Amino acid sequence: MSGVLIIGETAGGAPLPLVYELLGLGRRLSGDVEGPVSVLVLGNAPAPLLSGLVAGGADRVYVASTEAAGLYESDVWLAALREVLAKVSPQLILAGHTPLGADLAPRLAFQLNAAIATGCEQLAQSGGQVHATRPCFGHKAREVLSLLTSPAVATVRARSSEPLDPDANRLGEVTYLTVPAFEAAAIPRVKSRKRDDVKDGPRLEGAKVVVAGGRGLGCPEGFAELAKLAEALGGVVGASRVACDLGWCPHSWQIGLTGKTVTPELYIAVGISGASHHMAGCGNAGAILAINSDPEAAIFKDARFGIVGDYREIVPALVREIVNSRA
Amino acid sequence: MRILVCIKEIQDPEIAASVFRVDEQRKEVVPLAGLPLVTSPFDAQAVEAALRIRDKGCQCQISVITLGPEDAKRAIKRALSMGVDDGIHVSDSGIERGDSVLTAHVLSAAIRQLGQFDLILTGRQAADWDAGIVGCGIAELLRIPVVTFAMSVQVDGRRAVVERVLDDGFETVEAPLPCVITVSNELGEPRKASLRETMRAAKKPTLTRNLESIGMTPDSLAARARLQERTRLFVPAKNNKCELVTGDSAQAMAKQMVSRLTAAKLL
Numbered sequence: 001m002s003g004v005l006i007i008g009e010t011a012g013g014a015p016l017p018l019v020y021e022l023l024g025l026g027r028r029l030s031g032d033v034e035g036p037v038s039v040l041v042l043g044n045a046p047a048p049l050l051s052g053l054v055a056g057g058a059d060r061v062y063v064a065s066t067e068a069a070g071l072y073e074s075d076v077w078l079a080a081l082r083e084v085l086a087k088v089s090p091q092l093i094l095a096g097h098t099p100l101g102a103d104l105a106p107r108l109a110f111q112l113n114a115a116i117a118t119g120c121e122q123l124a125q126s127g128g129q130v131h132a133t134r135p136c137f138g139h140k141a142r143e144v145l146s147l148l149t150s151p152a153v154a155t156v157r158a159r160s161s162e163p164l165d166p167d168a169n170r171l172g173e174v175t176y177l178t179v180p181a182f183e184a185a186a187i188p189r190v191k192s193r194k195r196d197d198v199k200d201g202p203r204l205e206g207a208k209v210v211v212a213g214g215r216g217l218g219c220p221e222g223f224a225e226l227a228k229l230a231e232a233l234g235g236v237v238g239a240s241r242v243a244c245d246l247g248w249c250p251h252s253w254q255i256g257l258t259g260k261t262v263t264p265e266l267y268i269a270v271g272i273s274g275a276s277h278h279m280a281g282c283g284n285a286g287a288i289l290a291i292n293s294d295p296e297a298a299i300f301k302d303a304r305f306g307i308v309g310d311y312r313e314i315v316p317a318l319v320r321e322i323v324n325s326r327a
Numbered sequence: 328m329r330i331l332v333c334i335k336e337i338q339d340p341e342i343a344a345s346v347f348r349v350d351e352q353r354k355e356v357v358p359l360a361g362l363p364l365v366t367s368p369f370d371a372q373a374v375e376a377a378l379r380i381r382d383k384g385c386q387c388q389i390s391v392i393t394l395g396p397e398d399a400k401r402a403i404k405r406a407l408s409m410g411v412d413d414g415i416h417v418s419d420s421g422i423e424r425g426d427s428v429l430t431a432h433v434l435s436a437a438i439r440q441l442g443q444f445d446l447i448l449t450g451r452q453a454a455d456w457d458a459g460i461v462g463c464g465i466a467e468l469l470r471i472p473v474v475t476f477a478m479s480v481q482v483d484g485r486r487a488v489v490e491r492v493l494d495d496g497f498e499t500v501e502a503p504l505p506c507v508i509t510v511s512n513e514l515g516e517p518r519k520a521s522l523r524e525t526m527r528a529a530k531k532p533t534l535t536r537n538l539e540s541i542g543m544t545p546d547s548l549a550a551r552a553r554l555q556e557r558t559r560l561f562v563p564a565k566n567n568k569c570e571l572v573t574g575d576s577a578q579a580m581a582k583q584m585v586s587r588l589t590a591a592k593l594l
Contacts, residue, residue, distance in 0.1 A: 072474065072500060099493050103475040106460045109428075110467035115555040116428070118458050131558065136456045137356065138340045140347045143456075144559035152555075188472050188489075188502035195496040233594070241512060251478070251513050252495050257457065258512055260494070266593045276344050287593055289584070290569070298343060305587060306571045307580050317581035322594065325585050 003035025005088060005151075007077065007095035007104065008053065008061075010041060015053060017205070018096035020163035022156060023057035026094060027164060029125055035091065036060050040084050042076065054172030057164045060088075061172060066179040072188035074104040076179070081108060083177045090151050092123075092130050097155040105155045115147035119257075121160040130154070139257055139280035158205065158261045159284060196252050204253070209235025210264045212255055212282070213243055216271020216292060217311065220248035225315045226270055232322045238262065240272050255281035270311045274299025291315065328387040328482065330377045331444040332411070333434055333461065334370040336395055336402040338362065340454040347562065354560040356455070366402045368517075369450025373510040374406050375517035376480045377448055381410075385482050388412050390444075394425065394433055400533065407528035408520035414533040415441065421538050421545030427456065431464025432551045436541040438469065441534075446487060447507045451476055462509035472506040478513035 004026035009016050019039070026037040036059035041049070045063045053061050064080035077100070081093075093108065095101030097119045109116035117132035121142070124131050130147045132154050147154070204210065211230040213223055223237060230237045238260070239253040255262055257280040267285035271292060272278060279302055282288065290303035291311050300306045307314055339362060348357040366374075377389045391406040392415040393399045403414030417437050422429070438444060447466075452459035459475075466473035478497060479490040482504075489500045492511050502508070538544060570587065574580040588594045 072472070072502075074475075075472075099476055099491070102459055103463065103473070106463035107467050107473065109460075109554075110431070110464050113554070116460060117555065118460060134457075136458075136560075137347065138454060138457065140344050141349055141356070141560060141562050143354070143557050146556045146558050147554075148556060149554050186472060186503055188474050188500045188506070191488075191499045191501055193493070193496065193498040195493075245512055245515060251492060251497075258451065266588070275341065277340070287591065289588070298345075300569045300571070301344075301565065302567055303569045304567070304591075305584060306569045307584060308571065308573075309577060309580065313577035314581060317577040318584065320578070321581045321585040325589065325594070 003088065003090045004030055004037050005084065005090035005093045006037065006039040006058070007093070007101060008039040008041035009096055009098060009100050010049075014049065015041070016096060016098070017163070018098065018156070018158045019053070020056045021159070021161045022094045022096065023053070024164045025123060025156065025161040027057040029092065029123060029130075038062060038084075038088055038090065040064060040080060042066060042080055050174055051168075052166070054170050055166040055168050057170070058172050061174045062177055063174060064177045064179050067181055068179070070189055072190060073100055074107060075187045077104050078107060078111070079182050080177070080179050083179055087175070093151050093153045095155045097157045101155045105153045109153040112151060112153070113149070115145070115149045115152040117145045117147060117152075117154045120154050120156050123154060123156070135257070135280055138275070138277035139283070140276045159263045196250050204236050204238055204255070204260055204262055207236040207262065207264050209233040209266045209268070210238050210255070210262050210282070210285070211235055211268045211270065212238040212240065212272060213249075213270045214240035214272030214278075215242040215246070216273070217243065217248070218271070222271070222311070223249055225312065228319050229268065229315050232319050233266070235264070235266075240278050257281065269299050269303065270315065272299055273297050274302055328385060328446075329444045330380065330387050330389045330446045330448065331438065332370070332373045332377050332389065332391045332406070333447065333449040333465070334374065334391050334393050334402050334406060335367045335453045336364045336393065336399045337367045337453060337455040339365045340368065349560050349562055351559070351561055354557050364398070364401070366405055367450055367454045369452060369454060369510060369512060371517040372512060372514045373448040373450050374409055374411060376477065376508075376510050376514055378410050378518065380480060380482050383481065390415060392417065392434060392437060394418070394422070394430055403533055404528060405520065407531045408525040409518055410521065410524045413531055415536060416533055417536045417541070419538040419545070422548065426555070426557075427458040427460035428464060428554055429548060429551055431461045431468060432548065433538070433541070433543065434461065435465045435468035436543050437536055438465065440536070440541045443505070445504045446482065447505070448480070449507065449509050451509045451511045459509070462507050466507035472502050473509070474500050474502050474506065475509045476511040477508050478511055480508055480510070
């Protein structure tokens, strides 16, 4: 048993950025686990996608074609993984901690009777075992789990690991697999998908500036003020879990433990108390500016810059000053 | 139609980081004296999801199950006061310390022994260890389908219809029954205990099960638990100093902040 197998999740026909982070992580670990870094992708993978994965660090790419359109994604992946695991015996199987990975990985672990660590920030190898560091207790604490089985399964949070610089001279091997038709009666079916309307502009995960609002905004209209500040800074608007759950903004704006992880250069937290589960999604930002009317808010313990006051006055004032400073 | 919701009682996850402590030797959290435990919020939302199915007119018996010490019965009581019909408390001195894999084995054994459930609901993760493993584990061990991260759950004949949260929206999934569904915070606030249901809760039945009664032994369990081992638990050090700007007016503070952000090359 050796090497690392990576779940090559794609969106819109391209691997998620997280897949390249996993490849980088897998490469760094593969020095220790002494084996190839393999990646599995589903469906019709065009040549540029395959060479991109090899340039990103993959020794082997498995492309599994399946007739299982419309079935619950993680069931299709599990069927494809059965085929791949008949050919390779990795020590470690890695997936991104995404809605797919967080569903797929525990299921795979139970099927293989393997160790499982979810939402990991760090993986290291020593004494023939993989050690996973993961946040717990709403990101207040970290636990280290030694994974005692081979293979072991882990999901990794976005932006916790650096991708490699792509190397177009790297060589890799591509293997095509066919997933046999499987009895689909007992498998959930996806009837429809509703994606948020995304305007042109950077997505939350890749944004250099994020302006996020929380319960302290007091009303959904507060997000219109934040949008003006984000626009002035070329940034994107996000939100805390509370603001999303109150219905003030789309759920996909949620930043935190159960939402997105962002690493902008500047993160402006407006009316966000700074609960640790929120900091899970923004704690690695270059700098945090907190705007809050409560001087005791926990967010000031994590922020590099702070303003205590009413955001309704401060945010428009910031917009004016930013515009002036550029005039 | 029988619905089972898996719940867990935990330390209140909303407590401030400043009072949160861990025992690094024992690799456990130090309980805060005088702080009442709560039902894990995602689990309370799973109970809410079950009650909403009944609100829609579905004839169903709703049960909750929890694994934990004697005190964990309080979580059952809270669910009964929300409107759940009965509870199952799994407790055994042979279960010293739980982990997610072990919990999934115990709960799935208990579920097998209790008989047929059409729908099993759990929170997306317990808000203490935040692992999100138990729901998927129960489904795999019982060999039934699972749909994770539900923001709404409906039952239509012999199917569950689930709106499942995605990174950029949601998908609608139809799952055959029986199945497991894990509920995400997007479902919304759970209802409060009602006076009527709280009065009735005392009369609602709670079954107690130990390992032997669900066909397990501490030894068979220990063999299951050796897949992974916690070697450390710690609170990361924080070394941050916040530069607060002050001023007489919002405009003065904004001006100062913009010049500081510019100096830090953040603008």
